[in-house]
Amino acid sequence: MTQELNDGLPAREAALALLDAALSRRGGLDEAATTNAFRALEPRERAFARALAMAALRRLGPVDRVLAAKLSKEPPPRVRNLLRLGATQAFFLDVPAFAAVATTVELAGANKTSRPFKGLVNAVLRGLLRDGPPADDPAALVPPWLYARWTGAWGQDDARALAAVVAEEPATDLSLKPGTDVAALAELIEADVLPGDTLRTRRRGDVAAWPAFEDGTWWVQDAAAAIPARLLDAKPGETAVDLCAAPGGKTLQLAGTGAAVVAVDRSASRLKRVSENLARIGLTAEVVAADAATWADERTFDAVLLDAPCSATGTFRRHPDVLWAARPGDIASLATVQSALLDSAAQRTAPGGRMVYCVCSLEPEEGEAQVEAFLTRHPEFSLSPIAAGEGGAPEASLTPRGTLRLLPHHREGGQDGFFAARFVKAA
Numbered sequence: 001m002t003q004e005l006n007d008g009l010p011a012r013e014a015a016l017a018l019l020d021a022a023l024s025r026r027g028g029l030d031e032a033a034t035t036n037a038f039r040a041l042e043p044r045e046r047a048f049a050r051a052l053a054m055a056a057l058r059r060l061g062p063v064d065r066v067l068a069a070k071l072s073k074e075p076p077p078r079v080r081n082l083l084r085l086g087a088t089q090a091f092f093l094d095v096p097a098f099a100a101v102a103t104t105v106e107l108a109g110a111n112k113t114s115r116p117f118k119g120l121v122n123a124v125l126r127g128l129l130r131d132g133p134p135a136d137d138p139a140a141l142v143p144p145w146l147y148a149r150w151t152g153a154w155g156q157d158d159a160r161a162l163a164a165v166v167a168e169e170p171a172t173d174l175s176l177k178p179g180t181d182v183a184a185l186a187e188l189i190e191a192d193v194l195p196g197d198t199l200r201t202r203r204r205g206d207v208a209a210w211p212a213f214e215d216g217t218w219w220v221q222d223a224a225a226a227i228p229a230r231l232l233d234a235k236p237g238e239t240a241v242d243l244c245a246a247p248g249g250k251t252l253q254l255a256g257t258g259a260a261v262v263a264v265d266r267s268a269s270r271l272k273r274v275s276e277n278l279a280r281i282g283l284t285a286e287v288v289a290a291d292a293a294t295w296a297d298e299r300t301f302d303a304v305l306l307d308a309p310c311s312a313t314g315t316f317r318r319h320p321d322v323l324w325a326a327r328p329g330d331i332a333s334l335a336t337v338q339s340a341l342l343d344s345a346a347q348r349t350a351p352g353g354r355m356v357y358c359v360c361s362l363e364p365e366e367g368e369a370q371v372e373a374f375l376t377r378h379p380e381f382s383l384s385p386i387a388a389g390e391g392g393a394p395e396a397s398l399t400p401r402g403t404l405r406l407l408p409h410h411r412e413g414g415q416d417g418f419f420a421a422r423f424v425k426a427a
């Protein structure tokens, strides 16, 4: 792919826009990929731009380290991002070094902010190439403050192993509608079957064009993200609520059990995705736009799922930008939101009912600490320990408390970082 695009300046300019958006706001990369300018590119160019921006985000730390040694003062953001993209192409993608340098220098010259830095871009990139690729140090793949947190929370070995996953391009995992012939679909889609019947495939490209997408037999959902809803073990005849539902991966799982499901989310626009997904898969749920903390609804439910908003540091395999967008203060403020939502979830759990709390975060304040504080505030709840292998979870992820601390390296080929705990309410 890259060979034909060695002179592909529009694709590289688009990669620059994606990288810039990813680093300047949360969800920026996906947003930038919806602009008309991006959509006007050839599919091949779009794929290259996205692959380049993602590779630059996965290697941002090591590349910035080697750039630091070459830059005596901070250049304008466009110039820094051009250097990042140039170095990423030369060291981590299948782009000949001369093409990486020449196209980057040309893009520097094509804009009035970066034009005065054309000579610098050329000199820095040539200097980097002379020195060779950045050292292979997992710690460099993560911002230092976050790496220090992970070391403190999970120890040196786990922190290193989980940070190493940042550089890996993840496979795509699929959850299946109940009743699907798992083995037949795995063969059709060229996938491995993981515990819990998640399919894992190395296919690339537009998922809507993959086999059986239109039939509504599967949806994209990370292997770790598929575990929490399974832990509720909802059944036909029961009621279930998904309090932070959009875009609906876990709602689909709950609806697939035959339970009567209510999907709540405060974002009406994101809820549209829930409705579209339900329609495509051929499942039903009552969809409600409301703030789950204050939702004026008196009902209680047999099964309550709270997949709370969080720092999302566990999603770095597909969204490496979260690592660079996260700020230490976010974790404390999100923890406050999570405890308010947990209190609301408690109130909506029927006597004798189950509640699962989960977050796609690697930070103990959003996971383990929430559980202990919740149990102190709510003596009517107790932990319902998760058994080894339950829900398809790797054994390494099971904690002595019977909660799940799913670290990305606990599964071969990786998984999203998640925390999950299950509670029961006294009858």
Ligand SMILES: C[S@@+](CC[C@H](N)C(=O)[O-])C[C@H]1O[C@@H](n2cnc3c(N)ncnc32)[C@H](O)[C@@H]1O
Binding pocket: 243, 244, 245, 246, 247, 248, 249, 250, 251, 264, 265, 266, 267, 270, 290, 291, 292, 293, 307, 308, 309, 310, 360
């Ligand atoms: C981690 S995502 C949920 C992912 C979803 N459970 C799935 O599996 O597809 C968190 C969701 O919480 C929603 N959210 C955030 N604060 C909320 C609140 N106070 N009440 C309801 N939804 C909220 C966000 O709009 C977002 O869609």
